[in-house]
Amino acid sequence: MLYRVMDKSQLPALVRGFMESYEVVAPVKRGERYVFDTVDSPDQIALDYPQTASSAKKYLFPPVEAMMRFDARANLVQDFVQEVKPRVIFGAHACDISGFNRLDLALAQGKYTDPYYAARRAATLVVGISCMPTDTCFCQLMGADEVQFGYDLFLYDIGDKYLVSMSSVEATNILEACCEIAEATDDDRRAFRLATRRHQAAFNPDIPHVEDVPMLMDVFHFDPFWDELGGRCLSCSACASVCPTCYCFDIRDVLQEDSDAGVRERTWDACTSPDFALVAGGHNFRPTGRDRVRHRMYHKLNGFMVNHDRMLCTGCGRCVAACKADIDPIQVLRFFDEKGARDDR
């Protein structure tokens, strides 16, 4: 990996450099919260944001997306071209880039490539920024506090400067053209090490570190805990909307008004939706809140791990804020932690 340092004052020049050829989306303050949105000036960017309400997933996997147009009278697909805007996601935290990498595993890789996701991912540059954990961050427990790939540039805050990890030609070309960059000195490296330690020391110690979470998800699969946790579920799927790695979707046909043609589109869906596992005969494989919440947690904390060797949960903490019923992975970790403590006695 190539590293250089740049002065923080150069940041606006870098953003403007990207703006010449890309749409730039970045964290901006809106009301009391932060969201990823299109910016047309570097001043709008709030790079020191604690966490955005929702992830930047929406740029790779939009909430509603046209898949094809069809002729309803002939029952045929019509010629269909979808344009994908070249974009820079500027200022993503490590957990979110890690989230993109996990989405890649689910959607772009394996036997089938999702062509819509893959096209957006290929047309999107990612510029990461280091962060300080909030009270609800537990990315370090989910292996998402550091990210080694999946970005084009990553800016590590080392005081007056950024240590820049350069990962792609496209982004490096723009960086070199717009900013003055220098080799990292020993002082820079020392500053980086200190910043990393500060970051690591800042995680909320009340969120328990539990070993073997995937195994515990299996062992306690039938524990009454799930009745209690899932019994609270409001069945709203707010958790999935804000989650950086929820990728479940629904496919539906939408007719234009004259009913002669229409669009097959996909929309975000979630395993916490009551009818998600309903089959044609009327049988629902996960009819209760217990079944659905447990399944969601199982996929986040076990199922994906079994297939891809990493958690699907990135520990970004967004669902902690979004869920009004206090259902989130931290509750699961606490349950395992208390269970373990009881067993130790």
Place this chain on the structure above:
Amino acid sequence: MTDSVGASPLAVRALTEAPHVMTGQEMLMGNAYRPWPARITSIRELTAHEKLFEFRLTDERVREAFVHEPGQFVELSLFGVGEVPISITSSPTKQGFIELCVRRTGTVTEQLHRMQCGDIVGLRGPFGRGFPVEQMRGNDILVVAGGLGIAPVRSLINYIHDNRSDFGKVTIVYGSRTPADIMFRDQFEMWRHRKDFDLILTVDEPDDTWDGEVGVVTEPMKKLDINPANTFGAVCGPPVMYRFVVEVMREKNISYDHIYMSFERHMKCGMGKCGHCQIGHQYCCIDGPVFNYWEAKNIQGSM
């Protein structure tokens, strides 16, 4: 990660008609969400609720590239109404045509039942992992089906029939609600005279003419004489049936990994993406729909 990015928007052109250089396989896999036109070539009424449809993909390259295993499924589209997963009921040995046994249960199947020969539908697939016919070769096969569960296993049964010398004894235990609900009866009865073939039909509600078994499929199963060392089980039926059927198969000492079950879930994309068909850590649509009992035991919520 960034292949080619410039100032102008990129485009996903995967849905445009394939250029002539593309192979059928490339057409099927380029955008696997794209349904291909298929013409209805035959319709046979099986019961009051089920019809057997035969389709022919209209594009020659797609048709030739479409090769399935017994137990796989397709997604069938009626644009504007929607898409449904349906297991293929014909054997791969029947080339150029795809048979689907469709129960009228929802809006798409309702409309399909009103369609006629010559009409066009959209098909994509084949999806999923079917029955392991290569592994099954040389062995006895015990097929247990309930209701519409006969559809995917008929693909296997017909495959075995067309490669008869490759397989040992075949026993079919097939349960239906009433005698009128039994599907493909003529076909199965025709094979009954063979020594290496046994057909046991059972119904929940017999009528006056019924001379077969009455009750659940597990009762006649218990009476079967099975050589567990070289028997494979193939099971498909309503969700409640599996637990009891595999229990009997285990009592007969058929190995965990010789008992194969086809699961029904809501398979929306067919490609292991949309999540609707997830069972535990697996996707019914790509890891299944056919799982062996060992795999199923290791999947939370499978049975």
Place this chain on the structure above:
Amino acid sequence: MGAFSMITDNPRPRPRVVVVGLASCFGCQLQITNSEPHLMELLDQIDLEYWQLVTSEDMPDAYDVAIIEGSVTTRESEDLVRRVREKAAHVMAIGACAVTGGVTGMAENALARRVGEVYGDAVPEACGQMIEPRPVDAVITVDSRVYCCPIDARDFATQLQRVLFGSNAVREERALCADCKRNENDCFFNQGELCMGLVTRAGCNARCVNRGRPCFGCAGLSSAANLDSTRQACERYGVPAARFDKALQMFSQVPLSQAGRQGDDEPVAGTAVGKGAR
């Protein structure tokens, strides 16, 4: 219904449609006319035989689809919807009043007292034989529904298309919050304000919250609504659960009290009401 196939080169058959208005503000029928740019395209696909809002003619005797706005508040309208059910192959309820009882449903609780408060002893004959307001499906089987107060014109068009041609798109049963989060709205609970999205059926894309107003719950309770958990959530965010329960009455009074009510179905209205009230 979905009786018609879209897949045809020929003109499609056009179902005969009637639009009936019961107790309501007629705002939902008005919303249909608000789909102006596409109204003609929509009308092109049906034979609109009767539309209460725009005609003084009598309702015809034969039709395929009946669209009903408003709640059932009298014995007379109860008879009407029963007659409609006998004739129509498909009955569609539109708007909160028809679907949940809506705003009119608030009078369900202690109807006799309320009637007495308004009319005293002299209930006008025009009121008819008043009964507790109830949604259409409390009287007859309803085949499809367009939710909200008022309905969304595009949503109405989509539902009508589904009636004509069928659709396997699942009408979501979940509560609203996911839509709000998708739109990245601020959550009212974070400011200690009540919002009914926690229990309200999704499908409107959180159109009120998108405009900065909390959800009133006009789409009705989601079939998966978790009232107990919601009350606890309210308290956690500094909203008294009693306020939530009170707010539920605006659009969900009837469904909530139906759960506890026995078959007390005697008319309490018409001329008899004045005497019995108070």
